[in-house]
Amino acid sequence: MPQFLSTADADFDTRFAALLSMKREEAPDVDDAVAAIIAEVRARGDDAVCDLTIRFDRFALTPETMRITDAEIAAAAGQVAPLDRAALETAAARIRAYHERQLPRDEQWTDETGATLGWRWGPVDAAGLYVPGGLATYPSSVLMNAIPARVAGVGRLVMCVPTPDGVLNPMVLLAAQMSGVTEIYRIGGAQAIAAMAYGTDTIAPVDKITGPGNAFVAAAKRRVFGRVGIDMIAGPSEILVIADSDNDPDWIAIDLLSQAEHDESAQSILITTDAAFGQAVADAVTARLESLERANIAGPSWRDFGAVITVGDLDEASKLSNRIAPEHLELAVADPEALSDKITHAGAIFLGQWTPEAIGDYVGGPNHVLPTARSARFSSGLSVLDFMKRTTLARMTPESLRAIGPAAVRLATSESLQAHGLSVQARLDRLNR
Amino acid sequence: MPQFLSTADADFDTRFAALLSMKREEAPDVDDAVAAIIAEVRARGDDAVCDLTIRFDRFALTPETMRITDAEIAAAAGQVAPLDRAALETAAARIRAYHERQLPRDEQWTDETGATLGWRWGPVDAAGLYVPGGLATYPSSVLMNAIPARVAGVGRLVMCVPTPDGVLNPMVLLAAQMSGVTEIYRIGGAQAIAAMAYGTDTIAPVDKITGPGNAFVAAAKRRVFGRVGIDMIAGPSEILVIADSDNDPDWIAIDLLSQAEHDESAQSILITTDAAFGQAVADAVTARLESLERANIAGPSWRDFGAVITVGDLDEASKLSNRIAPEHLELAVADPEALSDKITHAGAIFLGQWTPEAIGDYVGGPNHVLPTARSARFSSGLSVLDFMKRTTLARMTPESLRAIGPAAVRLATSESLQAHGLSVQARLDRLNR
Secondary structure, eight states: OOEEEETTSTTHHHHHHHHHHOOOOOOOOOHHHHHHHHHHHHHHHHHHHHHHHHHHHOSOOOGGGSBOOHHHHHHHHHTSOHHHHHHHHHHHHHHHHHHHTTOOOOEEEEOTTSOEEEEEEEEOSEEEEEOOOGGGOOHHHHHHHHHHHHHHTOSEEEEEOOOGGGOOOHHHHHHHHHTTOOEEESOOHHHHHHHHHHOOSSSOOOSEEEOOOOHHHHHHHHHHBTTBEEOOOOOSOEEEEEEOSSSOHHHHHHHHHHHHTTOTTOEEEEEESOHHHHHHHHHHHHHHHTTOTTHHHHHHHHHHHOEEEEOSSHHHHHHHHHHHOOSEEEEESSOHHHHHTTOOOOSEEEESTTOOHHHHHHTSSSOSOOOOTTGGGTOOOOOGGGGEEEEEEEEOOHHHHHHHHHHHHHHHHHTTOHHHHHHHHHHHHHHHO | OOEEEETTSTTHHHHHHHHHHOOOOOOOOOHHHHHHHHHHHHHHHHHHHHHHHHHHHOSOOOGGGSBOOHHHHHHHHHTSOHHHHHHHHHHHHHHHHHHHTTOOOOEEEEOTTSOEEEEEEEEOSEEEEEOOOGGGOOHHHHHHHHHHHHHHTOSEEEEEOOOGGGOOOHHHHHHHHHTTOOEEESOOHHHHHHHHHHOOSSSOOOSEEEOOOOHHHHHHHHHHBTTBEEOOOOOSOEEEEEEOSSSOHHHHHHHHHHHHTTOTTOEEEEEESOHHHHHHHHHHHHHHHTTOTTHHHHHHHHHHHOEEEEOSSHHHHHHHHHHHOOSEEEEESSOHHHHHTTOOSOSEEEESTTOOHHHHHHTSSSOSOOOOTTGGGTOOOOOGGGGEEEEEEEEOOHHHHHHHHHHHHHHHHHTTOHHHHHHHHHHHHHHHO
């Protein structure tokens, strides 16, 4: 059974604090193994990548066959059923349209001294997208990572996807083709991250690496950070639903299960103003688990980490939500906009009972790569900005230097940085001649 | 002597590649020591922080005296000379005006299906600013870190600054007061980072930590990343100057020295279209070093890491610059805008010979916290966005769910995520009744 809490209970604060600090995932310590793999790839390049692939993915690989050819991609994509292709196309078009609105503007202006100031955004030259093999191979993740990169203007978009026993995943390859991936390699694990970060004879290095992966991939991303940019290291998925009693308990139950089925460490929480409704949802979860295909995953997640919290009113709900800072937040209440205005920390908000979170996983438009583990307090979901960087611009005129240069000289002197001051003073001296 | 290279030389590619991959800093491995300090602060809170401060900073500290009082700040600020105060005020006003333009816009729109989509930006609740003690205590860094946070709307802005032997730095405290810091603690090192990340009885935890520091501080920031957000881990400073022969060699020499004087590991590079001008600049550097206060730092930096590169034309210069991806880039050429348009990777660009880089360190307006070690390929300088995060918003109507829901169900099925599909299908079934 999940936990049942109520803000009316005497021990609520203690139990809620315990819920917040609950450790849901014990990541295995693979850091030494990953360090060794990265060192091997840096030393032996393609040969190391091929050896590791043969060992972990059980098929023969040479530098010549590392890249999945256009013909292979086309053949695999051709196997996808037309309805699946159409669904991917709907998703891709909506994700593209949403992310195109994120393109930042360059700015330039002249200030009162005559100085020209501003900034300019530009894409990274090359991005690398990691796509896990096996169970968690999601074509939707390919779209969510690759499309923002292409919208940002990234010219070279590399994808690495392990193919255990050499088997290709048609939907993943079709999604890659659809979203403008320019090179695909059949490699995975820490060796793929190392190859993209440092380069090999076959794979030119990239500047930024994004995408989910297992403990080895996560540890490798942490290690190559600085050499290249990385996106966040995602933890297990979470959903918080705030619902009043005017909802179908079964809908809310399925919404909670749609996170729970991801991972035994996933967390689904319901906050409701009506304790009886909360119980009805919990009962509906139990009923749905009877027949759910992934009940062996969703069941333990709900049992170990699920919670139903009864609150006095929606204002109280918003305060608890802000302490949780959930990855996904559903507002299944009569006036979701009013409640949304009180939310300060959440990765993504789904407003109203016609907006199940799963819409956002596929076709809503916003990105489904979102901050987990309370990191929505300080970070955002994946966006076009993750594949761009900003260069600041400044141009002084003699007049503007005359106006503000003396303050710079004064501050440089106070910081004992003489050459800093001299570089301004030498120019001021010329003006004052 | 610095290195002299020319793109006309047969061995240029090899030597330029060596310059790019030059290792300039061997960070001491303090990770175990830092892990122990963090564990101690988590276990013993204020007491651990006080013990470590007594040990490292040589003065008695209790939880009661940890915070620098308003009276102490006012007294210290009162010691600052009026001209220094005025210079800080000029800098603060210009930095504030520049960063106010970075405030991002919220967006919301209705798409062709009737769905409402958008996003919303908000500040982090609390930010922590680390300010190093000792030699590298720069009031300008306080402004550059604190002002963007305040412009972002951060309500609680904590500053930690070590005070070796208990001595306060008046300019640093005045800068903090001027830029809206709300709490200042006289603690430093890994213990300060741990206290801000995890909180103690005296210091409530923050959500984001920024600011420079020594190897201990950098290692601590890496370790608390995830618990809180952090800014980049900065490496030694760099400048690249691209100059034609129509410049005063002495100006360019001082500009190169203004980075070299920061750190023996700093790197200053000149790219010029005129080999004789390059030699003249190198001679001017030598002459300036005769009398420079920090010649003991700037000299080794220029000798070990400095370089003068002669190119055939400015187009070649822009290509080399993009491979270097410099932190600071000065364009001391006749048409700096035209050259700037060819620059794809740089932290900050200073256009024209009246814009010495030092202007950007203090009073230009743009931030002086910038990506080092070639990371301008994929990252940006500090900005208002670093203290904000984005929440995505989506609201479906029954009609929009009818339009795009079936694609979501199809994709959920293809990914074997049954509950995802059911959460959409249950709502579609209601519509189709």
